Amino acid sequence: MKMPEEEAFAVLVKLMQDYKMRDMYKPTMAELGLCMYQLENLVQELIPDLHVHFQSQSFHTSMYASSWFLTLFTTALPLPVACRIMDVFLSEGMEVIFKVALALLTLGKEDLLCLDMEGMLKFFQKDLPPRAKADPNGLMTLAYNMKFNPKHMKKLEKEYTVMKTKEQEEMVELRRLRTENRLLRQRVELLEAESSELADRLVRGQVSRAEEEETTFVVQRELAALRHTHLETSHQLEIANEEIRNLSLLMEETHTSRQSSLEEISMKRELLCQKEDLIKCLQEELVKVRLREAENDALIRDLRARIQELEEDKKTLRESTPDNSVAHLQEELIAVKLREAEANLSLKDLRQRVGELSQQWQRHLQEHRVEATPPPDSTPKKLLFWENRGNETQRLEEELMTTRIREMEVLTELKELRLKVMELETQVQVSTNQLRRQDEENKNLREELEKAENREREHVTKLREESHRYTDLESKMKENLMMSRIRDAEHSHYVAELKQRISLLELKNEEMVTEGELRSNLDDSEKVRELQDKVADMKAEFPTPTSPDVEPWKWLES
Structure with missing residues (x-):
């Protein structure tokens, strides 16, 4: 179990790369989810009552088996059993982990069937490890006896x-639907x-339309009042005609009764002529009044037709497309001003x-008052007749003048x-032009809003693409970082090995140097000994002089 850091790291790299x-x-833990799914199906097939x-x-597989696969039983089981499982895992692979997991579940099956969720969690944490530690050989034999089909695992x-x-x-x-939502x-x-704004506009339009209808109703009431006054004047004219007829009858009676006096006859003739003139004038005035009445009726009809045309124009203007010709508006304003003038x-x-x-x-009344003074030599009957006739003619003339004044x-x-109608027409034109401009502005705003929505959609799609690219790049960067770290670890391991070799070579070199030095020292000692032996031999061959007075060259000659 105990090994150097470099070897332990190499084993870790091997586990990560070769054993998946x-x-x-x-972050996704896809392999862990796959292992949980496979283990759950194996439990369902091999231990169905425990699965039920x-x-x-509601005890999920990840609640008890996730630590088994993440730590390879190093945290769930005692260390000797975990080491044994690790050895088998290094030789056989992930298949052993599934077998050991099924063996542990079969060991604790009877106890697990009697427990609830909390009891099962406590059992997996406290009771199951001592059982595995008590009989590790039985656990491994039970694990190897479990059925395991690699094809079925690939299918799962x-x-x-x-x-x-x-x-x-x-x-x-779902994300797309959320964004769309x-x-x-x-x-x-x-x-x-927009609908609230349109509703406000519709309410305003209805209010303005109601106001216009009220004005038209007021105009119609005024027209009805004019008709009523016209009918009253016609009735009064008929009454005046009847009175004129009665007066003519009275004049005929007086003419038959007063044939005695020529003066009276002449006066009567003059009065009759005057009355006939008055009657003719009154008849002419009646004809004129009736003609004017007919003209007024025609004008009223024209006004009604004009009002209907204006209402239809309003409807068509509301339905028709807006026209923003400034020249046309100026011409209409000029025409309206001319009509007003x-x-x-x-x-x-x-x-x-x-x-x-x-x-x-007033002049006529003054003249009539002057003419209405009776002659002084008249009898009481003449005075009464004169007064009655003068009063009747005066009343008729007053009624005729009042009818004229009323007509005017x-x-x-x-x-x-007509002026009011023209003002209403101008108001209608101005309101229609305003409505047209507002409709155009609304259309422009809607088009701009649609363009902005399209731009926003394009930006959203671009953001999605960029986010996908960013995630891909991030995953690639993480993978590259992991690979670079693994390579750095391998390089560091290789450098450590090289350093060890260099240190060994240095030690060997030092040993060789020391051995060479020792050998050189031994050779020198042998040479010294040989020289000493030669010197001794030479001394033996050539004896040294005994007296100091003898010179060496002489000793050599002898």
Whole structure:
């Protein structure tokens, strides 16, 4: 178990790469989910009653088996048993982990069937490890006796991958639907705001239309009042005609009764001539009044037709497309101003005529009063007759003048009504132009809003693409970092090995140097000994002089 750090790291790298343990610790933990799915299916096939108990207690496989696969039983079982499982795992692979897991479940099956969720968790944490420690050989034999089909495991792996791909597709679809729902909510809010604005505009239009209808109703009431006054004047004219007939009958009776006096006859003739003239004048005035009445009726009909045309124009203008020609609007305003000026001039003329008629009427009354004074030599009957006839003619003339004045007033009222109609037309035109401009502005705003929505959608799609690219790049960067770290670890391990070799070589070199030095020292000592032996031999061959007085060269010669 105890090994250097470099070897332990090399074993870790081997486990991560060759035994697919690296996928266990990724953020998605896809390999762990696959192992949980495979183990759950194996439990369902091999230990069905325990699987049913787990399902009834809602006890998921990840609650007890996730640590088994993540730590390879190093935290769930005692260390000797975990070491034994690790050795078998290094030789056989992940198959042993599944077998040991099934063996542990079969060991604690009877106890687990009697426990609830909390009891099962406590059993897996406290009771199961001592049992495995008590009989590790039995656990391993039971694990090797478990049925394990690699083809079935591959089939389960395919099913799990298909299921996960479907879940990922559903998640992507759910995210897309959420974003679409959010966009649709925003669009609904905008549409609600637009609908509220349109409702406000519709209410305002209805209010303005109600006001216009009220004005038209007032105009119709005024027209009805004018008709009523016209009927009253016609009735009064009929009464005046009847009175004239009665007067003519009375005049005939007086003419038959008073044939005695020529003066009376002449006076009567003169009076009759005057009365006939008055009657003719009254008849002419009646004809004129009736003609004017017919003209007034025609004007009223024209006004009604004009009002209907204006209402139809309003409807068509609301339905028709807007026209923003400024020149056309200016021409309409100029025409309206000209009509208003003409109407003002006609009103001034009518007022002048009314003033002239009132002056003529006052003059006529004064003249009639002067003429109405009776002669002094008349009898009481003549006076009564004269007074009655004068009063009747005066009353008829007054009624005729009042009818004329009323007629002029009616004409002035008609002119004023025309002015009101013209003002209403101008208001309608201005309101229609405003509505057209508002409709155009709304259309432009809607087009801009649609363009903004399209741009926002394009930006959202670009953001999605960029986010996908970013995630891909991030995953690639993480993989590259892991690979670079693994390479750095391998390089560091290789450098450590090289350093060890260099240190060994240095030690060997030092040993060689020391051996060479020792050998050189031994050779020198041998040479010294040989030289000493030679010196001794030479001393033996050549004896040294005994007396110091003898010179050496002489000793050599001898």
